[in-house]
Amino acid sequence: xxxxxxxxxxxxxxxxxxxxxxxxxxxxxxxxxxxxxxxxxxxxxxxxxxxxxxxxxxxxxxxxxxxxxxxxxxxxxxxxxxxxxxxxxxxxxxxxxxxxxxxxxxxxxxxxxxxxxxxxxxxxxxxxxxxxxxxxxxxxxxxxxxxxxxxxxxxxxxxxxxxxxxxxxxxxxxxxxxxxxxxxxxxxxxxxxxxxxxxxx
Amino acid sequence: xxxxxxxxxxxxxxxxxxxxxxxxxxxxxxxxxxxxxxxxxxxxxxxxxxxxxxxxxxxxxxxxxxxxxxxxxxxxxxxxxxxxxxxxxxxxxxxxxxxxxxxxxxxxxxxxxxxxxxxxxxxxxxxxxxxxxxxxxxxxxxxxxxxxxxxxxxxxxxxxxxxxxxxxxxxxxxxxxxxxxxxxxxxxxx
Numbered sequence: 001x002x003x004x005x006x007x008x009x010x011x012x013x014x015x016x017x018x019x020x021x022x023x024x025x026x027x028x029x030x031x032x033x034x035x036x037x038x039x040x041x042x043x044x045x046x047x048x049x050x051x052x053x054x055x056x057x058x059x060x061x062x063x064x065x066x067x068x069x070x071x072x073x074x075x076x077x078x079x080x081x082x083x084x085x086x087x088x089x090x091x092x093x094x095x096x097x098x099x100x101x102x103x104x105x106x107x108x109x110x111x112x113x114x115x116x117x118x119x120x121x122x123x124x125x126x127x128x129x130x131x132x133x134x135x136x137x138x139x140x141x142x143x144x145x146x147x148x149x150x151x152x153x154x155x156x157x158x159x160x161x162x163x164x165x166x167x168x169x170x171x172x173x174x175x176x177x178x179x180x181x182x183x184x185x186x187x188x189x190x191x192x193x194x195x196x197x198x199x200x201x
Numbered sequence: 202x203x204x205x206x207x208x209x210x211x212x213x214x215x216x217x218x219x220x221x222x223x224x225x226x227x228x229x230x231x232x233x234x235x236x237x238x239x240x241x242x243x244x245x246x247x248x249x250x251x252x253x254x255x256x257x258x259x260x261x262x263x264x265x266x267x268x269x270x271x272x273x274x275x276x277x278x279x280x281x282x283x284x285x286x287x288x289x290x291x292x293x294x295x296x297x298x299x300x301x302x303x304x305x306x307x308x309x310x311x312x313x314x315x316x317x318x319x320x321x322x323x324x325x326x327x328x329x330x331x332x333x334x335x336x337x338x339x340x341x342x343x344x345x346x347x348x349x350x351x352x353x354x355x356x357x358x359x360x361x362x363x364x365x366x367x368x369x370x371x372x373x374x375x376x377x378x379x380x381x382x383x384x385x386x387x388x389x390x391x
Contacts, residue, residue, distance in 0.1 A: 186374030
């Protein structure tokens with residue numbers, strides 16, 4: 001691990017180890033909040049913020065936290081930053097905070113964030129952990145953005161609230177509801193598999 | 202009547218997995234065999250009901266009187282994590298067969314977002330104690346139902362030739378989408 005250039009820790013999160021498409025982590029918020037591009041982006045940024053802050057703290061204290069209680073310690077650290085992010089969103093963008101509802105607090109049990117603490121931040125230095133968290137966060141946000149853009153364009157004919165489809169376009173209402181989320185994500189995962197197979201061949 | 206509406210609402214109409222996207226990780230991970238899906242569902246229901254009651258008590262009897270709502274998330278997740286530990290020890294002492302059946306699934310439940318989601322939404326909806334209890338039972342049964350249906354489909358799926366790119370998670374998601382579509386039909390019940 002150590003012999004790789006540090007920038008590699010950042011790049012791997014974008015595609016090769018993309019948290020959603022390849023590792024299948026953090027699927028609950030991915031599916032739930034991506035009905036509009038705005039919500040998807042907000043969720044991605046909030047999760048990235050929590051991931052970076054907790055990775056920093058966990059990496060800093062990695063030699064102090066005893067092994068037996070490490071998971072509990074990580075969860076408390078994550079929950080603290082989630083509370084900060086939640087209060088921040090409620091104060092500055094109340095509309096988005098309302099439409100994300102309980103999914104902001106649910107970042108606490110997002111397995112992507114806990115997974116990175118356990119798999120990376122607890123074993124690596126602060127610099128590398130920050131790069132890793134940033135890469136994972138950006139990969140997560142980009143995936144959410146793509147997914148929510150597809151769903152918003154097909155489901156409402158808009159992107160970030162602006163009308164972009166032609167006048168007579170009939171909205172696919174189901175895309176902005178639960179089934180649309182599952183099916184779009186299924187297709188995205190299949191697409192990622194297909195591209196990876198072609199690259200290897 | 203109100204309680205019945207809450208129960209059906211949590212179990213079918215707003216099914217935790219298929220309509221509210223809570224607990225997707227075990228849904229994708231543990232839904233390969235019907236019997237293990239059933240055990241997972243039962244274990245989760247069990248923890249869900251207890252967690253819903255305890256978090257309700259803590260929120261209304263401790264956090265609100267002391268004006269500590271800001272600690273809600275930290276308190277809830279700690280309660281759930283310790284509850285899972287406690288339930289695991291309790292079951293091991295009381296019923297060995299039950300422990301053997303649920304054993305491996307119990308630790309996984311801590312990070313199941315359905316539990317925390319349930320605790321948070323019942324606070325959000327301002328349910329009283331009985332309503333929270335019914336809501337928890339309904340949500341647990343809905344979770345088990347979704348898991349078992351999914352496992353049944355996936356057992357059949359092993360005999361089918363799925364396109365290479367769609368194998369694994371991708372086809373699971375698409376099946377879940379079709380199931381969600383079917384569950385949308387329940388919205389007409391009430």
